Amino acid sequence: MKNLHVELGERSYPIYVGSGLLDNPSLIAPHVKGDECLIVSNETVAPLYLDRLRSSLNVAKVDSLVLPDGEKFKNLDTLKTIYDELLARRHSRGTTLIALGGGVVGDMTGFAAATYQRGVNFIQVPTTLLSQVDSSVGGKTGVNHPLGKNMIGAFYQPVAVIADIDSLRTLPDREFRSGIAEVIKYGLICDASFYHWLRDNASRINARDEEILAEIVYRCCKAKAEVVARDERESNIRAILNLGHTFGHAIEAVENYQGLLHGEAVAVGMLMAADLSWRLGWLDKDAVESARSLLDALGLPLTAPATMSPEAFRSAMALDKKVARGVVRLVLLRAIGEAVVTGDYPVEKLHDTLEAFC
């Protein structure tokens, strides 16, 4: 097992990465504060891991709630079922919420924890690659609105993140690849040597080699923890973590969260960001092609789905959280391993990119 720490003063917390962590009572017990807790999971993950997690909890009252699976359920209606459960079972302000599942479960459970009785204790047990390398760390919680992704939410840090890489074995192929997209993101935005290491190890990644996966989760958590420690509330540097996300969120929203998975949409979005960076003269054509071939080698989509038009992109992007004074701020690349956040680009170049990918 490897240990990391997110340094956020009194909100600091550990991340545990390794094998066989899910039912290790010595890991989770110190982080459950009171004598009651609610495990929130989904219908896919619960049959596999809920009993194992429950067995590691030495708490008088352990309730559980199983949500439907999928991004399309990440909304206020599903959130309300968490509040209903907490109140029906009379959970007090001293309760602990435990998210067992992927990013959707983690984001919704975290937001419920942030807002139930104005804030209760919260633990992340991510079981997908995407949530282990990205969404479980850093305290972004929330739900989608029909007009935009993650539009309702809060910054709320967990007290611990327990990433058991054994759970990646049961991950369906598309889910796994969706997580890989966020892994590549870290290479593109801040770590060229990690990017090249990924390229060198593409076949072992596709084979889900355990040693490689442990290394991937550890390095991504480390990168994310460092960025979050520097800028918890995304005043500046943290925004680079959104590479590909403005384009990707537009795709997800237009497809009503029932088309491409989040990581797949981000993969397309990262390539669009690379393309636009090239059109602006910031990035070599070779670097764009390298990114395209790495995404391709790892089984990720390279063009926007047929549902998308330039107009659909423009309309959905205008609602992005990174809009400031009418200008869409984008994360772009100066080189592989070097991202910038900017609203300072000729809008025609953006339109050229949209045309090229639709």
Next chain:
Amino acid sequence: MKNLHVELGERSYPIYVGSGLLDNPSLIAPHVKGDECLIVSNETVAPLYLDRLRSSLNVAKVDSLVLPDGEKFKNLDTLKTIYDELLARRHSRGTTLIALGGGVVGDMTGFAAATYQRGVNFIQVPTTLLSQVDSSVGGKTGVNHPLGKNMIGAFYQPVAVIADIDSLRTLPDREFRSGIAEVIKYGLICDASFYHWLRDNASRINARDEEILAEIVYRCCKAKAEVVARDERESNIRAILNLGHTFGHAIEAVENYQGLLHGEAVAVGMLMAADLSWRLGWLDKDAVESARSLLDALGLPLTAPATMSPEAFRSAMALDKKVARGVVRLVLLRAIGEAVVTGDYPVEKLHDTLEAFC
């Protein structure tokens, strides 16, 4: 005009108390950060004050949303209409939300501000006595759940509170008296001399004497600002502000927020707390009678409504946020001007109080 400051480090903010503040552009303008804002009000307050407030804003885009009036609308469904409006009108993370109205408008708008795009700028313009002396200060925001009051919420501070006492003139009688209950609360919990001053000025209060009202709003805001500065997240001392609220919330919840107003329910609850304090031998019978006669002189109810039974109280109180390990922690009185928070009392005495008031 009088000025106060809530001292909370980087979240500190001013409270302005006085006459003619609502359309004074020099007060509000410095607190609107971007070039867009949404005023949230209700159908009772908007016709009286919305245009005046709007005229004081020198911002490119000023939208407004008028909610239905009443505690029974303080729920997730109404909250959703605020998100819908913000997104339909494409408000960015740089927007400012302004709450124009009473506690319900303030609590819901504050929670929307806390959670829209993970937090936007927020200004309180309270127009009722209750919101001016209590709910607009201190950052408690949220909505009710069918199973309990304020069960979903966040601590989120405004950047300014503008309390225009002129707006108290148009307040319906019951609303005014509901606010007076919270005023008496400050005397009971921490300021015996203020309590006696209120008793001496009961007839001028009933006449809504302007000078008296300005003094009341100022002194209550000062008391609240001091308590909040010491304990923003209610780890300890802040809980005394809930005198009468556990009993009061039970009444409101059982009546489905359509019976007694919040302050009326708190008035009954404070008297119940005084009664229990007397049964525990902590408070003189004379003090209980003094509180009863002051509440009576100021037109507040003294017994629980006919809908309440001891069993209804017990069941609703078991869901209170102040429950810890199955025990209901209550705010009780050691003397007029001295409150304590405790779960350490014989439960039969509580049952005696419930019997006495039903």
